[in-house]
Amino acid sequence: MKYGLVGAKGKMGKEIRELFSSHGDDLVLEVDVDHFVERGIPEVIVDFSSPNAVPTTVELCKRYSAHLVIGTTALTQEHFELLRELGQHVAVVQSFNFSEGIAIFQKLLRNFSRLFTDWDCWIVETHHNQKKDAPSGTALMLKREVGREVPISSLRIGGIFGEHVVYFANANEVFEIKHSALSRKVFASGARKAALFCLKAKKGFYNFLDVLEGGIEHG
Incomplete structure (x- = not known):
């Protein structure tokens, strides 16, 4: 697979480069602040x-007719409009978290949150102290799956890669679902699955659950 990498000098960029390289993928485009290296068409x-x-x-994807896998957080509505428009031309996979476990977490909440309608709910997310946005995009994804207004607590401490806990509680019971990422490799692995998915998918706007489930195009 010939791929391009935006944020090539960042921590996730280095993880992605290392994992993709271990599979024999060819990095033909490197982009970062004051850094642009082109060795081919991604x-x-x-x-x-x-x-x-x-x-x-988005402009680079249009220039090369390249598909896009984007895991950037803190996106605005304007960003989503750009990505959805791009999805009219190529396959775009967007997620705030490319962990398979988080995708399963989403599905669990989607299917079973209705059983906790009368219970209190609270989301707690913890990340390393270099993470800029709070709450995390993942916490916001989980909140949407709960399907109601839910408070979110955000901790920024140490070097934690990502931990998300959803609590449901009533006067007599506490039920919690927790996911912890043990390294950034889990996100790089998910990004590669999404990239391979793009090569076979029809143009459209997808999320990571679509990738794991085989591809359901979103309007």
């Missing part, structure tokens, strides 16, 4: 960088 571009890079990333 089939797919991977971006885990900054919301500020989204317009540039």
Whole structure:
């Protein structure tokens, strides 16, 4: 697979480069602040960088007719409009979390949150002290799956890669679902699954659950 990488010098960029390289993928486009190296035409571009890079990333995808896998957090409605428009031309996979466990977490909440309608609910998310946005995009995804207004507590401490807990409680019981990421490799692995999915998918706007379930195009 020939791929491009936006945020090539960042921590996630290095994880993605290392994992993709271990599978023999060819990095033909490197993009970062004051850094642009082109060695060929990418089939797919991977971006885990900054919301500020989204317009540039979209333009690069159009220039090369490349699919897009984007895991950038703190996206605005304007960013989503750009990505959905791009999805009219190529396959776009967007998620705030490319962990398979988080995708399963989403599905569990989607299917069973209705059973906890009369219970209190609270989400607690913990990340390393370098993470800028709070609450995390993942916590917001989980909140949407709960399907009602839910408070979110955000902790920024140490070097934790990502921990999300959803609590349900009544006067007599506490039920919790927890997911912990043990390294950034889990996100790089999910990004590669999404990139391979793009190579076979029809143009459209997808999320990571679509990738794991075989692809359901979103309007």
